Amino acid sequence: MPLITRKQILPILKNNIICQRVCVSQFSEKSSDKDYQYLQFSKIPTYHFQKSLPRLPIPKLSATCDRYLAAQRPLLIDEGFRKTEFNVKRFCASTGQQLQKYLQDYDKANKHTSYISKMWFDMYLRDRQPLPLNYNPIIVLHNYLNPDMNNQLVKASNLIVSSLRFYKSLEANILQPEVFHLNPKKSDTALFRNICSKLPQAVSWHGAYMFNAYPLDMSQYSSLFKSTRIPEIDKDRFYSSQNSTHITVQHKGHFYVVKVLSDTNEILPADVILTRLKFILNDNVDEAEFSIGPLTTLNRDKWATIRHELVGAGNESKIKLIDSALFNVCLDSEEVEGDLIKTTRQFLHADSNNRWFDKSFSLIITKDGYAGVNFEHAWGDGVAIFRFMQEIHKDSNEKPQVNIDTKTVHDKNNEICRLELNLSDNLKNEIQKAKTDYKKLCSTLDVNYMTFDGIGKNICKKAKVSPDAVMQLSFQVAYHKLTGKFVPTYESCSTAAFKHGRTETIRPCTMATKDMTLALNLQKSKTSLQEQRQLLEKCSKYHSQLTKEAAMGQGFDRHLFALKHFATKKNLECNIFHDPEYNMMNHNILSTSTLNSPAIMAGGFGPVVKDGLGVGYMILDDACGAIVTNYLPTANGKGFTEALNASFQDILKVLQYKS
Structure with missing residues (x-):
């Protein structure tokens, strides 16, 4: 540049x-x-x-091939690696050159965006898997120190007002640039x-x-509000409303439409918003027997067919109110009591009666006042939603607009209504079946977590190693302790430093982490702490290099993804993409991601493959921890967290070593 x-x-x-x-x-x-x-x-x-x-730069083809082979090396036996190396070198010298030219021409013709943006967005929209557990992540906020401010009604009111203040600033182009x-x-x-x-x-x-x-790129921010994903056959559609003055609120499985902005686009008084939320919480209705929320847990083609029937049954204007809402709010009747496993389950999947997983984000507040979001992933990555969550937590904490003593007001306009949907017997049957199937799926999900005192940013800084490298090494050591294997590992890295950047993959399973893992798990008596410390420093140096390359758009995953896209489009045969080892590399057994902020209590997501682990982790000044999800019986999350604790103990000794 x-x-x-x-x-x-x-x-x-x-x-x-x-x-x-x-x-x-x-x-x-x-x-x-x-x-x-x-x-x-x-x-x-x-x-x-x-x-x-x-x-976003397009990496050199030769560099991508070298990086890909380096990531494959710790996963393959010599014979498998030689075969993959042969395929990659042949690809680099032949078909790869042609595909690189197609990609470069495409990039030159689309200078308003990045080469990955459209095809990555399409990848999400074309996937037919259900959204919850497979795609939608969660972020959960810390509670306020004042317990009165964690009252469900008070907290929901303040977070809604802060969200609207964020929205108004964004729309007016006066929100601070990232x-x-x-x-x-x-x-x-x-x-x-x-x-x-x-x-x-x-x-x-x-x-x-x-x-x-x-x-940093801020193009995703416009999709935070007034937006939703709409199921269609083969490929979903992303919809954004031009104008909206209302939010939707779910309570007991019912949908309420609540006006929160005036006709002149001004945020209504906070006590009016509180009054309307209180009306919902006090509404004398039973739990909805046939909530439509469970339909958003379905396979996307199945949901598209049912939604067509739902809209055609006289519900078009009502569904449009859900689609066009500024955002969705879930006022839950369940309490999580500060239990991290209960909290993760409530925000990640719940029973789906009080959820609408298609919305760009749903702000969730439990009965005992824990708050967070469940967000749809196609429109954007963690950067925008993370910033949004930090801002509304800070604003609602430092400048609360209502408190426990705030009185309700006479709401003369009463601009709130509960949606009454027309449901045929077939729709009711489909809802019931969706609930049953979803409950069965969620029962196979296991959630575990662990925390470890002693390893944090401070000790890593003293040892002059990367805290993230230490965490990723710990995952490799733990998985090897548990299974004796090294497996494809995914760590998400933002490329928001570039126009319309999305993410790139860091591949933390390296020859350096493999050597250190073997030294700790199989050769502990044969390697001194000094030797282990040198291996740890090597892991840190290489991981930092991979992180920097990924953040600068110099990873290999997105580049190969784009080349494969053109190979399919141009009907070109490529041995590299038909190689079973390429599919193995993209079968991410360990899928990892981190969010570190004083505002964030937890972040999590489901495993991306049935035999894999979803690892959301945090590293604080003097402690670290992870929330681990997996499906039973194909993966062992409990065993992994136990092995992770043992791995931290081993690595702590290495970090504490002084020559």
Whole structure:
């Protein structure tokens, strides 16, 4: 990416010194009402950097082939590796060159986006698997210190208002842009914001770069609100409403439509929103016998067929209200009591009566006040929803709009209604069958967790090793302790540093982690702590290299995915993609992801394959932990967490070693 110099920027600044976006200047003097309506008043417009973001690079074909072979090496015996190496080298010298040219031409013709964006989005929409457990992840927030503020009604009201404040700021282009500051003390400053806000969009990224700050792609943020995934035969459709002033609220399996914005798009008073939620919680209705929520747990083709019947039974306008809602809220009747396994199950799957898994996100609040989201994955990755969750937790905690003493008001407009759906006998039968099948599936899901004191960011910093490398090494050691095997492992890495970037895969099972694992599990008596420490440092160095490559769009998974897409499209035979070892590499036994934030209590997801483990992990200053999901009896999550604890004990001794 060519850069401009400071000398080139100065004239631009002088020529644009009074140039301001209307959406910023109109809020320069905040009134108390505007303070309520908007979460932030960023001097730099939200999408200011979007136009000048660098494009996701297409890696060199030879580099991708080398990286792919390096990831295969610890998984294969010598004979299998030689066969794969032969196929890869032949591919690199022949068909791969042709596919690379197709991909490069496609990229040149679509400079407004990234080469992976459309085909990755299509991959999600074409998959026919049900969304819950297979795709939808969860994020659960920490409770507030004041127990009164965790009251379900109070917490739901505050989180809804904070969500609307976030939404209004995003729509007005005054939400702070997402920027990664390498040195926040030097770049996250008034000077940075003042200079960057005056730069034209076409060069704004370069200005931030000169502060050693890196704006991130924000294209996914627009899909947070007013959006949903709609099932269709063969390929789903993503729908976004142009205008919306309401949310949907689910309680006891019933859908309520609640107006939260005025006709002029202003957030209604917080006490009005609280009053409407209280009406729902006090509504004297039984649990819905035939809630339509379970239908969103079905195979997508099956759900598409049933939805067509549901809409055709006189429910079109009602279903459209669900689709077009700003977001969905689930007021649950269950309590989780702070139990991490109960909490994970409640947010990850529940019984589906009070869920709508198709919505971009559903804000869930349990009866005892635990809050989080379950979100659909096709529209975006963790970056946007993670930022959103942190912002609304902070805002609702520091600036709550209602409390336990807030009185309800006379709601003269009473702009709230419970949806009464027309359900034929066939639809009722399909709902009942969906509930039964879903309950059976969820009963096979096992959830375990573990925490370990002693290994955290601080000890890793002292040892000069990467905390994430230590966690990933621990997973390899644990799985080998349990099974004696090394398996394909997936770690998600964001490529949001690039325009329309999605994710790239880090492959943490390496020859370095294999050597260290064998040293700990099979050769402990033969290797000294000093030797193990050297092996650990080698693991950290290599993992950090893989992480950097992935974040810079230089992994191999997305590149090969795109090449395979063109091989299918052009009907080209490629030995590399027909090699059983390629399918094995993409059968991710260990699927891992991390979210670290003071606001986040837990994050989790289901295993991506039936015999695999879903590992959501966190590493704090002086402790670490993981939530592990698996299907019984094909995988052993309980045994894995026990082995993980033993692995941490072994690795702690290595970290504590002083030469």
